[in-house]
Amino acid sequence: MTEKDFIRCELLVLSWQRGNCERAAHDLVELFQRPLLYYVRRLVRSEEDAWDALQETFMAVLKALKTIRDGRALPAFVYRTARNAALSQQRRRREEPLVEDIAETVDEAAELQLTADEAADVHRGLELLPLPQRESLTLFFLEDLSIAQIAELTGVPEGTVKSRLFHAKRALKRHLGRRLEGGGHE
């Protein structure tokens, strides 16, 4: 998330406090809809479920907006709400649980330089990863949260997040390597 986006978060909280609720809601959706949809879509099985979770998220955030004093805390709050909504969706569908620990830890996340041209392959590659790794890497790519915030959101230590990123990036690298060997981008 850029400095501009953080300032927009603060402005929308102020808009709400001023009573310009519809304006604040519009800004909230504009700022978070796409990244949240991308994130939630990686957590649930179907597009329908992702939209249901997204709708639930926005409703919950808008109801809670009056309690938020620091606009900079908004992204972490929005993602936490979205995660809870996605978990609820999963529970309703009785699917595999999201939270699952990986014992192995590493100091540094694997170095993986990706370009915008590889986005389509990265997007497909994410689907092949186990859920905890997929979630961490998705959040990492979306750049709205720091590693510490991802750790807090997912309820695991920072080391575990780094470990998940390491394994996820390694798996993604293998996937990308295979694709390149198999004839490059589609």
Added chain:
Amino acid sequence: MNKLRERLLEIEPLSASRNEKLQQEIQAMFEPKMSRWEMWYWGASLAGSVVGAVSGVFIACFVPAEASVRTIWGVFGVINAMMAVFVLRGMRKGSMNLREQFALGKASVGVTLLIASLILINAIWRPSLENLAWGLFGVTWLVLAAAIAILNRVMAAAIDGREHSLRLEYRLAELMEKLGERR
């Protein structure tokens, strides 16, 4: 902004129908359907406004009193009639617009201030025991309404100041971003 992030977000399809549904849900949130208790609350407000409007207009038109006193009652009656129309419109729709509710809250303070001032001016202009008693009543409401108005103004000024500085910060961040892109 990271180009990979942007490309990833572009890949994810944004369903137009679901997006429209989301917008409708959000819109509906600002015009929530009234619950039974809210209907009672607004019903009581409507009854109070109608009583206020009828009393105000009746006293202004038919009760033998000083012209200034009748004017005050007339203003009171007209404002209550406007309030009654607003509430009735909301009740017929079955929902209240939040923005209009906020505006109504602000207007109420202004109206109280206006009526209290009129009562006070009348007491000063035509001093009598009765007018002085009304004047004292007016002063109490004047002080209360003024305190609320000042508090609202202070809070609004704090928000204005913060908003102004944030807009400047935003502009600065935008310029820095453009500068970074050029490099």
